[in-house]
Amino acid sequence: MTQPVAIEQTVHALSDRVRSARPSEVRKVFRAAQRPGIISFANGAPFLDGLPFEKLAEDAHRILAEQGSAALQYGPGDGIPALRSHIVEIMRLEGIDARPEQVIVTAGSQQALDIAARVTVNPGEVVLAEGPSYAGGMAVFTSLEAEIIHVPSDHDGLIPDELEKAIAEVRCSGRVVKGLYTIPNFQNPGGVNLSSERRTRIGEICRDAGLLIFEDNPYGLLGFDGSTLPAIQPQFPDITLYFGSFSKMFAPGLRLGWVLAPDWLHAHLLNTAETGALNPAVFNQLMMSAYLDDPSWKTTLDAYRGIYRAKFEALVETLAECMPEGTQWNQPTGGFYLWITMPQDIDTEKLVYEAIERGVVYVPGTAFFTDGSGRNELRMSFCLPPLEDIRRGARILGELFTEAAAKAQ
Structure with missing residues (x-):
């Protein structure tokens, strides 16, 4: 009977570039957040309900x-x-x-x-x-x-x-x-x-x-x-x-x-x-x-621009109410993303799994650098969630980061 190949031996079949590849931090977050009811600010997926x-x-x-x-x-x-x-x-x-x-x-x-x-x-x-x-x-x-x-x-x-x-x-x-x-x-x-x-x-x-x-x-x-x-x-x-x-x-x-x-x-x-x-x-x-x-595809696209603007405005209005002092974010004029910089003592990479436990997911800033930067930063995608989920999810994150800021003092 042919003996099965040991797991340790199969690694030699992999190319050097595959063995040295880094797993996607974004995909790791997505996998951890695969459960019903979670509010996702992680996925840069377009809102499709208005398509014909x-x-x-x-x-x-x-x-x-x-x-x-x-x-x-x-x-x-x-x-x-x-x-x-x-x-x-x-x-x-x-x-x-x-x-x-x-x-x-x-x-x-x-x-x-x-x-x-x-x-x-x-x-x-x-x-x-x-x-x-x-x-x-x-x-x-x-x-x-x-x-x-x-x-x-x-x-x-x-x-x-x-x-x-x-x-x-x-x-x-x-x-x-x-x-x-x-x-x-x-x-x-x-x-x-x-x-x-x-x-x-x-x-x-x-x-x-x-x-x-x-x-x-x-x-x-x-x-x-x-x-x-x-x-x-x-x-x-x-x-x-x-x-x-x-x-x-x-x-x-x-x-x-x-x-x-x-x-x-x-x-x-x-x-x-x-x-x-x-x-x-x-x-x-x-x-x-x-x-x-x-x-009419241009009319449909124009309608989506209005939808994304409303989602963006709902997000930043809620963040302004609940984020800890010292939090900053940019003011995009289009697209899907808001980039947020937290106070230096807040580690968004460590907190992302606590956020998932509370029902919200974002992508920590470290996922968008190859040199380890971005530890107190994060990306929030406002394109997909409904307005009520955007407001509720932002409040949950506000509570989480406010608690983290208080502990860091």
Whole structure:
């Protein structure tokens, strides 16, 4: 009889990068909070109840009845032409002038970023990122054995002088800086907008230093007042890889995003995309295209902006009533996230499980840094919970942090 392989032996089948990978702190919190009735400020999931589900059902029926064999077949590796044309029109709202053949459709912008990183980043190279930064984005680069170094930000986004300083310090140490990863619009997790002036200055710094810009933009159309800042890409198209997503502006379930890259990178990105997934799901793309064919999608999006503004206002009004003295937070003008800084003596990472016991979950700030920073900070997502849960959950956290502050004195 064949003897079973001992558990200790199976570890040798793992690659070095898998064995050294850090588990996602955000996912750990999500798993700990999987129980009925919990109020979640952790999940950056869009509010979907206002979508036209009856029309979507009609679209699905029509697509399968009229194009079923094509909808369920393999498709182009870069996506169907109809959706790529829609994407070009969406990007035009942010000042991007592109052609459909330059766009590669992917299974969400997360896959697009993973493809881009595989094509451009070598093990041991440095990628600069805002501090704090999106945990999933950092995980892409670190999974490929790159190093993330954070660049400080303020209420206007990443600080250009600090970017120049970071580039110089890394190069002085003999390491290679490959690029800058940035979320310029309603940043996850900080909620800030990179100012127009800084977009230009940061692009100039990266161009002069020979760096790529990884411009991640899932939230650009989610400003509370509907305003949209020009993207970085139009001024610096030869060094910018621009990532878009339908997950926040529509729904994540279809798993559709895209990348627009410099022409000199396009073939390499497409080859890598096809190697990993052959092609994005055709049926999903046809559904998304049908939704965008009807101009009412803009009206639906505008309604969501109002919903998110109301949720944000309910959250900050309640926090102002119940948080301990010395607590600070930013004032986002769109997006999904509020970034909160607690008094120094409050450890949000240690308190997160106590919060879960009381029926509320948030993400501690340490999840958004690779250097251990953020221990007295946290991200609250206001996009998904109902207004009454937002107010109740904020009061529960206010009580928890007030008690912690009193104990620390």
